[in-house]
Amino acid sequence: MARTKTTFDIFSAIAEPKRRELIEALAGKALTVNQTAEMMGWNQPMVSKHLTILKKVGLVNEQKDGRCRVYQVNPLPLMPIQNWVAQFEQFWNGNLDNLESYLNEIQTKESKDEQ
């Protein structure tokens, strides 16, 4: 009875637009919290909070370096999303006929309704 926790799974974790921004910004890089904050134009606690959630679902790795913490993206947990969406790939990818017939079918049914 309440929304799914953001740390429940990857789907929930990346539902937040700012966290997707963060992942994009950190992709392939290794940045400090403050570096990230400056780069994004966010305050430090906001960066830390979002990174904490991303860390919990495994989308970022944390490495201590003195008083800094360097974060890096680990994209592997995104695989389930890729796989889930791939179930429906046939409708738009490769086989355009499928898509067309699908759309035609909808079109037909809708115009039938309008009569």
Next chain:
Amino acid sequence: MARTKTTFDIFSAIAEPKRRELIEALAGKALTVNQTAEMMGWNQPMVSKHLTILKKVGLVNEQKDGRCRVYQVNPLPLMPIQNWVAQFEQFWNGNLDNLESYLNEIQTKESKDEQ
């Protein structure tokens, strides 16, 4: 100041596990609300509510048929998700060397930390 609305975008809409179940169950089929409710073992209002959200983000199409409403999945709005995740595909797909070097790098850095 609050979580992103479920209808804000596709990412938020499919963050809810039940809605993903619903999409899977309706994929390729065309089912009535009651048929869906029976199939899922949910009550009717719950099905209607989730379908309403899915409809708002365009993931299902609704067709009136007498007093029934037939719902069908339209997977096209999932494309942005596919595309977004694809940015990171290189890390796990095709080029296993990338993945390995990536993991080794992390491993190295982590053991360095432990000293």
Next chain:
DNA sequence: TTGATATATTCCCATCTTGGAATATGTTTT
């Protein structure tokens, strides 16, 4: 030790959510 720096955490609030129960709306049948 003390101060400065880097980061995480806590507290508060407005807002949104999901589920259940009840009810409203709309359509068909008798």
Next chain:
DNA sequence: AAAACATATTCCAAGATGGGAATATATCAA
């Protein structure tokens, strides 16, 4: 018109959220 059926909507409660502000924690430097 009235009853039956199919679906949507409303009202409620309990959580959970993201952001701001303040504060705690940890580490380095002087």
